[in-house]
Amino acid sequence: MRRELVKLCADLFAVPPADLLTRKRDGGMTEARFALYKALHMRGLSYSAIGRYLRRHHTSVMHGVRIADKLMGDQLAYAERVQRVAAWQPKKLITGETKNV
Numbered sequence: 001m002r003r004e005l006v007k008l009c010a011d012l013f014a015v016p017p018a019d020l021l022t023r024k025r026d027g028g029m030t031e032a033r034f035a036l037y038k039a040l041h042m043r044g045l046s047y048s049a050i051g052r053y054l055r056r057h058h059t060s061v062m063h064g065v066r067i068a069d070k071l072m073g074d075q076l077a078y079a080e081r082v083q084r085v086a087a088w089q090p091k092k093l094i095t096g097e098t099k100n101v
Helices: 002-013 029-042 047-054 058-074 076-087
Strands: none
Touching (some): 002 076, 029 047, 029 076, 058 076
C-alpha cells in the first residue's frame, strides 16, 4: 500500500516517487512530501505511525502537516491534490470466486 500512495502523490506533484522518501528538498519535493504526511494524517494515522511508515521522525511529520495545512488554506489546487491522496483506496483483488446464484 505504501508504494501505491507514494506513487500517486509523486504523480500528482510531478516528482520522482523514489525521491519522496529521500531527504531531497528541491523541485517541489517538500510540498509533495508534506502533502503525503497530511493525507496520511487525514486517513487517521498518528504522527508516530506516519513517521514509522515513511522513515521520518514524528516531529518532522508534525511540522510537515502544519505546513501542508497552511498551503491547503492558501492554494486550492494543493488542497485538491492532498484530498485525492487521502481518498485513495487500494484496488480490489479479483479472486476468481463466484457466488452461487
